[in-house]
Amino acid sequence: MSTPLSTTDPEIRTAIENEQRRQSEGMELIASENYQSPAVLAVQSSVFANKYSEGFPGKRYYGGQEYTDTIETLAIQRAKQLFKSDHANVQALSGAAANLAFYSAVMQPGDTILGMDLTHGGHLTHGAPVTFFSKVFNFQRYKTLPNGKIDFAQVRDLARELNPKVILAGFSAYPRELEYDKFAEIAKESWAILYADISHIGGFVATGILKNPFDYGFHAVMTTTHKSLRWPRGALLLSKGTVSNPLKKPEDTIEHIPTRIDRAVFPWMQGGPHMNTIVAIAVALKEAQTSSFFDYAQQTLVNAKLLASELLAYGYTLVTGGTDNHMVIVDFSWTQRNGAIAERTLDKIGISTSKSTIPDDPNPPFRPSGLRIGMPAMTTRGVKESWTKKIASFIHQALLATNDEEKLAQLREEVKEFCGSYPVPSIR
Numbered sequence: 001m002s003t004p005l006s007t008t009d010p011e012i013r014t015a016i017e018n019e020q021r022r023q024s025e026g027m028e029l030i031a032s033e034n035y036q037s038p039a040v041l042a043v044q045s046s047v048f049a050n051k052y053s054e055g056f057p058g059k060r061y062y063g064g065q066e067y068t069d070t071i072e073t074l075a076i077q078r079a080k081q082l083f084k085s086d087h088a089n090v091q092a093l094s095g096a097a098a099n100l101a102f103y104s105a106v107m108q109p110g111d112t113i114l115g116m117d118l119t120h121g122g123h124l125t126h127g128a129p130v131t132f133f134s135k136v137f138n139f140q141r142y143k144t145l146p147n148g149k150i151d152f153a154q155v156r157d158l159a160r161e162l163n164p165k166v167i168l169a170g171f172s173a174y175p176r177e178l179e180y181d182k183f184a185e186i187a188k189e190s191w192a193i194l195y196a197d198i199s200h201i202g203g204f205v206a207t208g209i210l211k212n213p214f215d216y217g218f219h220a221v222m223t224t225t226h227k228s229l230r231w232p233r234g235a236l237l238l239s240k241g242t243v244s245n246p247l248k249k250p251e252d253t254i255e256h257i258p259t260r261i262d263r264a265v266f267p268w269m270q271g272g273p274h275m276n277t278i279v280a281i282a283v284a285l286k287e288a289q290t291s292s293f294f295d296y297a298q299q300t301l302v303n304a305k306l307l308a309s310e311l312l313a314y315g316y317t318l319v320t321g322g323t324d325n326h327m328v329i330v331d332f333s334w335t336q337r338n339g340a341i342a343e344r345t346l347d348k349i350g351i352s353t354s355k356s357t358i359p360d361d362p363n364p365p366f367r368p369s370g371l372r373i374g375m376p377a378m379t380t381r382g383v384k385e386s387w388t389k390k391i392a393s394f395i396h397q398a399l400l401a402t403n404d405e406e407k408l409a410q411l412r413e414e415v416k417e418f419c420g421s422y423p424v425p426s427i428r
């Protein structure tokens with residue numbers, strides 16, 4: 001990299017170069033990671049980084065907004081078109097901030113929200129006791145069946161019993177397509193607001209390869225922008241017009257979700273938006289309409305399914321027995337191994353994965369029984385079927401050689417060589 005940092009700040013320059021090398025020599029199989037395109041990376045350091053623009057297009061608190069309004073309006077239009085929503089807020093700083101804004105937009109403190117149990121695949125921001133918001137709202141949880149799929153009988157019973165204000169469909173560790181129609185049917189009985197957190201699968205929903213919750217009557221959808229979408233780090237809060245409930249008094253009715261979302265993001269939760277991120281998201285939104293983005297999204301799912309079938313052939317057990325999306329969750333609960341040991345072993349050969357709980361995990365959370373493996377990042381780097389098989393073989397060989405440092409060192413060299421053929425997109 002030819003930045004002036006070489007003379008002004010060599011320590012940071014070295015750290016950047018080291019990270020660049022780590023990313024190119026290693027194999028990224030963390031399901032939530034990806035690589036932004038060179039154009040998108042470059043735009044993030046544009047002059048929009050200098051600009052304060054509290055408010056929304058046409059309604060700002062500072063002057064000089066001709067061009068910020070242009071880019072934010074474009075980002076909003078493109079997001080609405082891509083996800084088929086009536087409204088889009090592109091300002092949330094990340095997924096967690098977006099979820100908190102949505103909860104605050106539609107609920108009062110103490111209101112009940114029904115979401116997926118964390119150990120069964122939900123996200124921390126879906127009410128983990130370690131989060132502040134778990135004290136503000138009443139988070140209740142549904143779980144999965146022994147076959148790993150969502151227990152809709154339980155969702156229905158809980159919804160009848162608790163009359164939740166919001167029913168949340170979404171996950172960080174669940175390898176199956178969500179049955180939005182079933183959530184919608186259940187929500188109808190209690191007039192619950194239907195909210196989908198598609199953070200992990202945004203790229204597949206955007207391309208129409210996985211189902212779009214809006215096609216099933218969902219009122220609002222949140223996606224992070226940096227996972228399967230491979231955009232800058234941020235989030236989109238997408239919504240449909242109104243939810244009116246004739247059974248409730250007008251003042252208790254959510255009259256206008258889009259307005260409430262905008263107000264919750266700013267000024268309730270945030271100050272000035274990160275305009276350099278928003279301009280890069282606008283560029284990425286256009287890239288997402290290209291056939292090469294579609295091909296990436298489709299190839300990712302092909303690769304994930306193939307990885308699943310290869311691992312099954314090697315004798316591994318998978319949560320739900322396979323995958324419909326970009327991730328595979330290996331279940332080590334009946335073996336001598338666990339997810340933490342597997343993660344550490346794979347780290348030794350330069351493969352990044354993440355340990356994960358499995359439904360009703362018999363092991364404690366710091367050494368859970370599962371290992372989550374995702375294909376988006378390596379697919380962005382160009383991996384197709386034959387090399388997916390090779391990846392499965394690397395994983396299997398490493399896990400067989402858990403205590404054989406010599407074999408692991410040899411595999412590390414092979415992984416490094418493999419990765420040399422799949423460069424990381426960068427703006428060198």
Ligand SMILES: *Cc1c(COP(=O)(O)O)cnc(C)c1O
Binds near residue numbers: 125170
């Ligand atoms: C990643 C994720 C989030 C949080 O996003 P951050 O950008 O890390 O704050 C929220 N919900 C789900 C389902 C996620 O997977």
